[in-house]
Amino acid sequence: MSVLMAISLSGQPLPGQAVMVKPSEAEKNLAQANVTSGGAASGGARKLYVGNLHSNITEDQLR
Structure with missing residues (x-):
């Protein structure tokens, strides 16, 4: 699923519940992690919590 498709689902019902799609704060979090770890960025797996x-x-x- 593309980002635009996911964003278009925001507010739409998915079997009775409205879907809320929020922009990622990954870049902000990565920048903060780089500052606190001295610039060593991790290349770990990406996760999505639903x-x-x-x-x-x-x-x-x-899916």
Whole structure:
């Protein structure tokens, strides 16, 4: 799914619950991490947290 498609879902219902899509603060967080760690940026995995979903929502529906 593209970024534009995800943003277009903001406010739309997904089986009864409105979807909220927020811009990433990754760049801000990475800059702060570089400052506090002395410039050594980590190349770790990216994660996406999806919470407060109805128990009937499946992983396939989120993809």
